Amino acid sequence: MFTDPKLKESFSKYSSIMKLPEGAVLMNPGEPIRFIPLVKSGCIRVLRQNDEGKEVFLYHIMPGETCAMSLTCCNVQSLSEVKAVAEEETEVFTVPVTKLEEWQNFKEWRDYISNTYKVRFERMMQTIDDLAFENMDERLWRYLLARSKAKGSTTLQINHEEMANELNIQRESATRLLKKLKDLGYLETGRGQVTLLKNE
DSSP states (O other): OOOOHHHHHHHHHHOEEEEEOTTOEEEOTTOBOOEEEEEEESOEEEEEEOTTOOEEEEEEEOTTOBOHHHHHHHHHTOBOOEEEEESSSEEEEEEETTHHHHGGGSHHHHHHHHHHHHHHHHHHHHHHHHHHHSOHHHHHHHHHHHHHHHHTOSEEOOOHHHHHHHHTOOHHHHHHHHHHHHHTTSEEEETTEEEESOOO
16 A cells, blocks of 8 residues: 555555445444454445434545544543445454554655545535535435446445435435436336436
């Protein structure tokens, strides 16, 4: 992941590989951050969860990326504020939290962390815009597109209840919105799956 010889050496020495099957939970709200996850392959879906267990989809962590929320929690030594789930079979490098500060003497690491915050901020702003300005059908479509692109497949194994939970809407609303998108020719639905017919 890095080109600086000393950083590469230290990264190889202290990082480990964790393999996650599809749907495995990497992190839950309220849990201590025990390591910094850097995605090697696959992808991680990040969700915000309230005290009642309701969730809303935030963004994906793709190969070569890490979780800005984890970095922030490490910096202030707080508990996780998000839920992280493997979107598909995924491998992550796990880096001890102590290395976040120790590796600051490497410019490449500093640049990597800075870019992580920049990308996450942009995606968070997009999420806020989606919540504030988009119609619900547009929001559902963007959610499905994001998951499709993250998995590299136009067919998603997903049910109405899961979509409703991650968009924080009623299951009936998800069903109605899917029917609208289907009638418009954006997708086809099957038992426990959705197939996207458009890519934008």
